[in-house]
Amino acid sequence: MIRVIRGLIIICIGFVLFMNGCQGHEELGTGTVVGNEKKVTLMEETDFLVLSEDEQKIYHTCKADEKENCLRKVDPIVVAKLYLYAVLTRDQVMEKALSVQGMAEARAYNKAQSMKTILTGVTKVKFIQTDQQSGYIEYPMLGENSARFQMFKDERGVWKVDVNSFIQ
Numbered sequence: 001m002i003r004v005i006r007g008l009i010i011i012c013i014g015f016v017l018f019m020n021g022c023q024g025h026e027e028l029g030t031g032t033v034v035g036n037e038k039k040v041t042l043m044e045e046t047d048f049l050v051l052s053e054d055e056q057k058i059y060h061t062c063k064a065d066e067k068e069n070c071l072r073k074v075d076p077i078v079v080a081k082l083y084l085y086a087v088l089t090r091d092q093v094m095e096k097a098l099s100v101q102g103m104a105e106a107r108a109y110n111k112a113q114s115m116k117t118i119l120t121g122v123t124k125v126k127f128i129q130t131d132q133q134s135g136y137i138e139y140p141m142l143g144e145n146s147a148r149f150q151m152f153k154d155e156r157g158v159w160k161v162d163v164n165s166f167i168q
Contacts (some may be wrong), residue, residue, distance in 0.1 A: 041135070043126040044077050048119045048139065051085050059085060063094055069156075071097075076127040076151050076159040080137045083161040084115055100152055100162045127151070136165075 046052075051059060059082050062070045071079065079098060086094035122139045129135035138148040150162035 041127055041129045042075055042077050043124070045123050046077070046081070046125065048081060048122040048125055049084060049088070049116065051081060055081060055085075058082065059094070062097070063091075071158040072156060074159070076129075076135060077125055077137060079159045080125075080149075080151065080161055084119065088116060098161055100154075100160050100164075 055078055058070065058074060058078065062074075062082070065071075074082075083095065083098040085091075086098055119139070125137055125139045127135055127137055133153045134150065136148045136150050138146050141147045148165075150165035151159050152162055153159055
């Protein structure tokens, strides 16, 4: 029962963070990471390859924002979804804005096909923050195995996908 309540609280916090999106509200605090402990800050059930209507609004708002200010309050799971959408639609401007490093077009296309194949049907993802500037998105693979990719905050506090840690 306690696990269910904790899960609901985490989902509610994720929803509140998502709803704050680009509205300029302060991000909710999630506590401090102590020692080498991992801390789950967000867990969402979402189709990882399909943007919701609200996520599409965030994507287009951020695409028009050259300084990427609207990304400062977007939670890491949504940033990862926006990145995947940019790769799958071959939007190199947004792909670069949402990643730690840029990619060549051919490599991006191959990576997009791999991501699409592997992530089709993924509906449960979690973000685990390992320190103030980094964390990773974890998602289920075959059986009980899981896979992950790194995310880092840039100097402005925007979460970005580490392309090199993604599906190799």
